[in-house]
Amino acid sequence: MFKDRNEKKTDIASLGEFGLIDHLTKEIVHRQPTTVKGVGDDTAVIDAGEKYLLVTKDLLLEGIHFDLTYYPLQHLGYKAISVNLSDICAMNGTPHQVVVGIALSSRFPLEAVEELYRGMYAACEKYNVDLVGGDTTSSVQGLVLSVTALGMVDKDKVVYRSGASENDLLCVSGDLGGAYAGLLVLEREKAVFKANPEMQPDLEGHDYILERQLKPDARLDIVRLLADIGVKPTSMIDISDGLASEIKHLCKHSDTGCAVYEEKIPIDQATYDTARSFKMDPTTYTMNGGEDYELLFTIRPDDFEKVKNLAEVTVIGHMSEKNEGIRLITRSGPVVPIEAQGWDHLKRKSD
Amino acid sequence: MFKDRNEKKTDIASLGEFGLIDHLTKEIVHRQPTTVKGVGDDTAVIDAGEKYLLVTKDLLLEGIHFDLTYYPLQHLGYKAISVNLSDICAMNGTPHQVVVGIALSSRFPLEAVEELYRGMYAACEKYNVDLVGGDTTSSVQGLVLSVTALGMVDKDKVVYRSGASENDLLCVSGDLGGAYAGLLVLEREKAVFKANPEMQPDLEGHDYILERQLKPDARLDIVRLLADIGVKPTSMIDISDGLASEIKHLCKHSDTGCAVYEEKIPIDQATYDTARSFKMDPTTYTMNGGEDYELLFTIRPDDFEKVKNLAEVTVIGHMSEKNEGIRLITRSGPVVPIEAQGWDHLKRKSD
Numbered sequence: 001m002f003k004d005r006n007e008k009k010t011d012i013a014s015l016g017e018f019g020l021i022d023h024l025t026k027e028i029v030h031r032q033p034t035t036v037k038g039v040g041d042d043t044a045v046i047d048a049g050e051k052y053l054l055v056t057k058d059l060l061l062e063g064i065h066f067d068l069t070y071y072p073l074q075h076l077g078y079k080a081i082s083v084n085l086s087d088i089c090a091m092n093g094t095p096h097q098v099v100v101g102i103a104l105s106s107r108f109p110l111e112a113v114e115e116l117y118r119g120m121y122a123a124c125e126k127y128n129v130d131l132v133g134g135d136t137t138s139s140v141q142g143l144v145l146s147v148t149a150l151g152m153v154d155k156d157k158v159v160y161r162s163g164a165s166e167n168d169l170l171c172v173s174g175d176l177g178g179a180y181a182g183l184l185v186l187e188r189e190k191a192v193f194k195a196n197p198e199m200q201p202d203l204e205g206h207d208y209i210l211e212r213q214l215k216p217d218a219r220l221d222i223v224r225l226l227a228d229i230g231v232k233p234t235s236m237i238d239i240s241d242g243l244a245s246e247i248k249h250l251c252k253h254s255d256t257g258c259a260v261y262e263e264k265i266p267i268d269q270a271t272y273d274t275a276r277s278f279k280m281d282p283t284t285y286t287m288n289g290g291e292d293y294e295l296l297f298t299i300r301p302d303d304f305e306k307v308k309n310l311a312e313v314t315v316i317g318h319m320s321e322k323n324e325g326i327r328l329i330t331r332s333g334p335v336v337p338i339e340a341q342g343w344d345h346l347k348r349k350s351d
Numbered sequence: 352m353f354k355d356r357n358e359k360k361t362d363i364a365s366l367g368e369f370g371l372i373d374h375l376t377k378e379i380v381h382r383q384p385t386t387v388k389g390v391g392d393d394t395a396v397i398d399a400g401e402k403y404l405l406v407t408k409d410l411l412l413e414g415i416h417f418d419l420t421y422y423p424l425q426h427l428g429y430k431a432i433s434v435n436l437s438d439i440c441a442m443n444g445t446p447h448q449v450v451v452g453i454a455l456s457s458r459f460p461l462e463a464v465e466e467l468y469r470g471m472y473a474a475c476e477k478y479n480v481d482l483v484g485g486d487t488t489s490s491v492q493g494l495v496l497s498v499t500a501l502g503m504v505d506k507d508k509v510v511y512r513s514g515a516s517e518n519d520l521l522c523v524s525g526d527l528g529g530a531y532a533g534l535l536v537l538e539r540e541k542a543v544f545k546a547n548p549e550m551q552p553d554l555e556g557h558d559y560i561l562e563r564q565l566k567p568d569a570r571l572d573i574v575r576l577l578a579d580i581g582v583k584p585t586s587m588i589d590i591s592d593g594l595a596s597e598i599k600h601l602c603k604h605s606d607t608g609c610a611v612y613e614e615k616i617p618i619d620q621a622t623y624d625t626a627r628s629f630k631m632d633p634t635t636y637t638m639n640g641g642e643d644y645e646l647l648f649t650i651r652p653d654d655f656e657k658v659k660n661l662a663e664v665t666v667i668g669h670m671s672e673k674n675e676g677i678r679l680i681t682r683s684g685p686v687v688p689i690e691a692q693g694w695d696h697l698k699r700k701s702d
Contacts, residue, residue: 009460021487023461024468028482032447034503035481044483046448046501049400055484057499059452063491096383097397101410101497109360110374117375130386131379132395133406136372140414146452146497148408150397152385 040253041161042090042237043151052158054151056087062142069193070186070201073112075214077119080145083240085127085218086293088151090238092159092223097132098124101146103139127220157232159297164235164254168298170317171233171307173222175266176243177282180289181274182206182213208270216293222312223295229306233297242288245340246296248326250319254298257324260317260338262331287328287338391604392512393441393588394502403509405502407438413493420544421537421552424463426565428470431496434591436478436569437644439502441589443510443574446478451485452497459494478571508583510648515586515605519649521668522584522658524573526617527594528633531640532625533557533564559621567644573663574646580657584648593639596691597647599677601670605649608675611668611689613682638679638689 012020025039036052037045043056060080062068068076081098088095100120104113124131129149189201203210219238226233235254237246243265251258265286275282298319299307307313317329326338363371376390387403388396394407411431413419419427432449439446451471455464475482480500540552554561570589577584586605588597594616602609616637626633649670650658658664668680677689 008462010462011457012455012459012461012464013457015461017487020461020464021485024464024487025482028472029476030481030483031475031479032481034447035483038481038483039485044448044450046483048404049402051400053399053404053501055448055450055499055501057450057452057484057486057497059454059486059488059495059497061454061488061490061495064454064489096385097395097406099395099406099408099499101408103410103412103415103495104363106362106364108363110363110366110371111359111361113363113371113375121379124382125380128382130381130383130389131376132381132386132389132397133408134372134390135408135410136368136375137410137412138415139412141492144410144412144454144495146408146410148406148450148499150404150406 042087057148060145073115074119077116081123084149093151093153095151097150099148100134103144159236161253164298174294177285178212179291182209236297244287257320264316393438408499411496424466425470428467432474435500444502444504446502448501450499454490454495512604515649525645528636529563530642533560587648595638608671615667
């Protein structure tokens with residue numbers, strides 16, 4: 001009411017999430033000598049004296065990031081914690097504390113909030129992390145979760161997105177595409193349920209992919225495993241937006257290209273079968289399905305012997321000169337450029 | 352859709368914000384040796400080696416915490432930062448970094464987000480703080496801001512809510528009630544504007560109280576001033592929910608009572624005049640108006656000489672035995688118990 005707002009208006013969606021962040025932070029100034037790394041990696045890095053402190057935060061909004069029609073609140077609480085811890089892991093760090101902000105409308109009874117907290121406490125217990133504070137308030141509509149995770153890493157152990165070199169091997173933990181497969185099954189059953197509320201949802205046989213979607217884990221075990229076998233990744237990121245998007249981040253920050261072999265990309269049989277049942281290419285799930293929260297990292301070529309027999313780590317390609325581009329060597333032979341069609345939350349609304 | 356939700360339902364508003372937090376965190380377990388202080392003070396306190404790390408977060412939601420009808424986005428950005436830094440100050444610490452999460456609907460153009468960031472950067476510059484990361488996403492409706500602030504404090508300098516003793520002097524920085532007076536003027540002009548959009552808002556002469564509401568500052572200057580004159584408060588809290596509510600927090604955590612002298616409570620003439628023009632008791636503004644973000648603290652009696660001539664610090668009472676209660680000695684003589692009718696965001700909706 002107090003000023004004329006008929007000024008220039010640029011649609012945010014035209015920039016995309018990463019474009020918007022780049023635009024807003026391009027002129028950022030660091031004044032504190034303790035700020036080691038600001039915007040632009042999985043976490044901020046702060047010099048805490050003996051070690052580096054890692055800080056990350058995520059906002060999760062009902063209707064954007066989760067659908068309470070099928071999302072059990074306990075799983076949601078668990079996931080809100082674990083996806084933030086995943087960012088700490090992606091810096092090769094160990095999570096120690098979380099701070100939680102919750103806003104909720106009057107439609108949520110105390111029992112619902114208790115269920116949410118049960119999930120958060122379960123994640124805290126699993127990862128040996130303390131919930132140390134937060135903020136609880138009301139919302140006009142829906143549930144908003146804001147989690148900040150804190151972790152520590154030895155100064156000589158921190159891993160950025162920017163450390164990969166030509167010929168480094170590109171590795172991924174676990175398998176990919178499962179969370180997206182689970183989401184599609186849930187969305188399908190929701191549609192069936194909406195059409196006929198008497199129908200029971202048919203989720204049988206989908207346990208694995210449903211858990212991948214509803215209750216993902218942070219791969220702290222991989223961080224510890226790599227430390228145990230004496231491998232320090234040269235670069236690392238967690239896969240929240242899909243493999244293609246994360247590979248592009250590593251290449252951009254490390255100033256390299258990359259070659260990925262389609263046949264090497266790990267996919268669970270359940271994910272593969274789901275893709276086929278939806279008449280989709282399973283590789284689309286692994287490349288562009290979001291929310292797997294696996295770790296994508298590079299290692300020096302001479303560390304290959306140490307990782308080659310690990311059940312939970314797969315070498316899927318190697319870094320190359322930047323001008324060779326970011327390429328997928330397909331199963332059938334042709335080489336195609338990798339395009340990220342990842343999980344851009346700023347664009348999802350207009351889908 | 353996947354489970355029967357017809358279970359027991361307890362209305363959250365029946366617990367209130369503090370009751371809800373107490374309920375959800377009463378069985379909290381700390382597993383990390385670095386967790387010094389969890390839920391229950393202005394910030395969490397984490398052992399970072401040489402110093403203590405302070406961490407706090409706030410969620411700010413459109414329609415609950417701010418009204419964009421009259422809230423300039425630049426001021427909102429400034430305030431979102433400064434109110435979090437205020438919590439760091441309340442632990443006697445120095446803020447160093449902030450992490451910002453923003454969710455916004457498609458009605459916000461890029462230019463609006465830029466304005467918001469301009470305000471945040473202005474606050475960062477003023478307090479010599481770095482914006483080091485965050486999360487940007489879309490919302491179904493409205494603007495959500497989530498700010499996490501990080502600060503440091505020497506281990507022997509940290510001040511909790513719990514350190515006050517009988518006979519300690521109760522002090523407050525600045526003056527109180529101004530932010531609430533500013534809010535009432537803005538709400539009045541909004542009502543006038545809604546009734547007749549041709550009317551220009553009449554804000555003249557209200558600069559001081561409007562700034563108190565729209566662009567509050569964190570009292571880092573007071574933290575530094577007290578350090579300079581060699582006074583370490585015995586307990587401290589920032590005034591976000593009104594003096595009455597904060598006094599009760601200090602007394603509860605310190606296990607004391609308190610006597611406050613109405614005539615000593617600092618109030619600006621503009622605040623006083625506004626209260627009178629609304630035909631309200633100015634003391635209601637100072638006791639129960641929220642968002643002043645001044646510091647409320649106690650000092651040892653023998654530090655009185657050091658603070659008595661400070662323009663920005665006022666001694667308003669003293670701590671007493673717990674069983675003497677929390678009392679206001681009114682200007683006219685009678686002693687009344689202090690009741691907090693503060694800023695409970697969980698209850699505001701049903702106002």
